[in-house]
Amino acid sequence: MEQTVNNPAQASSAYNFAYLDEQTKRMIRRALLKAVAIPGYQVPFAGREMPMPYGWGTGGVQVTAAVIGPDDTLKVIDQGADDTTNAVSIRQFFAKTANVATTEKTAKASIIQTRHRIPEKELREDQILVYQVPIPEPLRFLEPRETETRKMHALEEYGLMHVKLYEDISRHGHIATTYAYPVMVNDRYVMDPSPTPKFDNPKMDMMAALQLFGAGREKRIYALPPYTKVKSLDFEDHPFEVQSWKDECGMCGATDSYLDEVILDDKGNRMFVCSDTDYCSERQDAGHRGPQHHDQPLGTSHSNGKAAE
Amino acid sequence: MIPQPRTADLLRGFENAAFDSNAVFRTLLDAMAHPGRIYDLPLDVPAPAGLNKSATAFLLAMADMDTTIWLSPDCASNAANAHLKFHCGSPITETPSTADFAVARLDGDLAFIKKLPIGNAEYPDQSATLILQVEDISNKADMILQGPGIKDSQSLSVPGLPAAFHAWRAENHHLFPCGVDVIFAADHKIAALPRTTRIEIR
Numbered sequence A: 001m002e003q004t005v006n007n008p009a010q011a012s013s014a015y016n017f018a019y020l021d022e023q024t025k026r027m028i029r030r031a032l033l034k035a036v037a038i039p040g041y042q043v044p045f046a047g048r049e050m051p052m053p054y055g056w057g058t059g060g061v062q063v064t065a066a067v068i069g070p071d072d073t074l075k076v077i078d079q080g081a082d083d084t085t086n087a088v089s090i091r092q093f094f095a096k097t098a099n100v101a102t103t104e105k106t107a108k109a110s111i112i113q114t115r116h117r118i119p120e121k122e123l124r125e126d127q128i129l130v131y132q133v134p135i136p137e138p139l140r141f142l143e144p145r146e147t148e149t150r151k152m153h154a155l156e157e158y159g160l161m162h163v164k165l166y167e168d169i170s171r172h173g174h175i176a177t178t179y180a181y182p183v184m185v186n187d188r189y190v191m192d193p194s195p196t197p198k199f200d201n202p203k204m205d206m207m208a209a210l211q212l213f214g215a216g217r218e219k220r221i222y223a224l225p226p227y228t229k230v231k232s233l234d235f236e237d238h239p240f241e242v243q244s245w246k247d248e249c250g251m252c253g254a255t256d257s258y259l260d261e262v263i264l265d266d267k268g269n270r271m272f273v274c275s276d277t278d279y280c281s282e283r284q285d286a287g288h289r290g291p292q293h294h295d296q297p298l299g300t301s302h303s304n305g306k307a308a309e
Numbered sequence B: 001m002i003p004q005p006r007t008a009d010l011l012r013g014f015e016n017a018a019f020d021s022n023a024v025f026r027t028l029l030d031a032m033a034h035p036g037r038i039y040d041l042p043l044d045v046p047a048p049a050g051l052n053k054s055a056t057a058f059l060l061a062m063a064d065m066d067t068t069i070w071l072s073p074d075c076a077s078n079a080a081n082a083h084l085k086f087h088c089g090s091p092i093t094e095t096p097s098t099a100d101f102a103v104a105r106l107d108g109d110l111a112f113i114k115k116l117p118i119g120n121a122e123y124p125d126q127s128a129t130l131i132l133q134v135e136d137i138s139n140k141a142d143m144i145l146q147g148p149g150i151k152d153s154q155s156l157s158v159p160g161l162p163a164a165f166h167a168w169r170a171e172n173h174h175l176f177p178c179g180v181d182v183i184f185a186a187d188h189k190i191a192a193l194p195r196t197t198r199i200e201i202r
């Protein structure tokens, strides 16, 4: 046997910092460096069981655990919100195991772990966005066998993917795929942006922040280095388009953000509100008001609000 | 076979394995994400004969019993072998073609680099990382770099980089997605050259 690590420092109080043992973190870190060197390519890694179910984003949690250091400030969002059960428990997990600062402010975070959304606020070079990915393989629904999808990526055989998108057009008159809309990375790999809405795809293109993707169940890591070309697949006669809303955010009046529909009562009244809660509250703090904001007289809000028609 | 050293002869590794590994990894991640940008080594670590501080810190942070290390003849001192075996537990190979991490000096014989694993079309990640120990790195515009991780262009200078390196690197870049990623390791500074980076020599 080779002598293995028995450096006394390994037994110090920092052991199991961020939950994972040092060997597991090293293995994930090696995969991450490879992922950054080969943008959009899925690097296999020997994922570990985490103390939470797969649906909770164990892939993202493992990536964050390998990356996070004592000086980091962590933000976790689920949909666009910081206060869902999933986001809160992941944030608490790292506050406890890594003793790091946490925040709900996009601008204050050095690492942002997300399940569905890319924050509306433009990310910076000194930030890392970690995605929790359920299904990393964009070709999986076309071909269930991993050996075959590997081959397709190796040979850049992406024709079937285009056929699938074109079927959307012949059936619906437009590309109906709205989530996990496939992208071409650096003119080479087709990549699944995870369950983010296609609204967020353009933010991935040439983003200043490093983007890391972790899939726990399928044990894959992939990455987008900063300033990397990310193009949503489309056709000349049917160019890629993001969702847009006729309404503005009922709370902050934003017209440029991803809106969630909220049912207000059983009479069919509804409103639209920013899915990115930090973006929305920052706008409200800056004095922006939407038609349903509580500062408005309550009785008039519905008749004024376009969203409540 | 290298004789087992007495523990007392060994230099220390990281003072705190978790924090120091993380700090070095984050520097490497930044460097790989921003090809050609120069980063300071975030900590001081004793280096055995044959290795400089950056190369030593890289291996302490990234290598373990699952990764094979190849040291060029001018790096492979008894002290370096013993240090890596003790602190990383890594197997050390004599054949570059089996290396996960290869360490060499820029002024040494670079003929080995063509033998390093480049991965294959289905698993391009099964490739070696080359840690090239250099005297200095600067942002003098000897090389203009472009590619993922670089907004417009990035200048980089590694004094003494021979034509043979550039010839190999041009070939290597062509093999994408296969290829070898390079870390330029000066004593206290590092810069990365992932396989995606295009180099224009000035």
Ligand SMILES: [Zn+2]
Pocket (backbone or CB within 6 Å): A249, A250, A251, A252, A253, A254, A273, A274, A279, A280, A281, A283
């Ligand atoms: Zn809003």
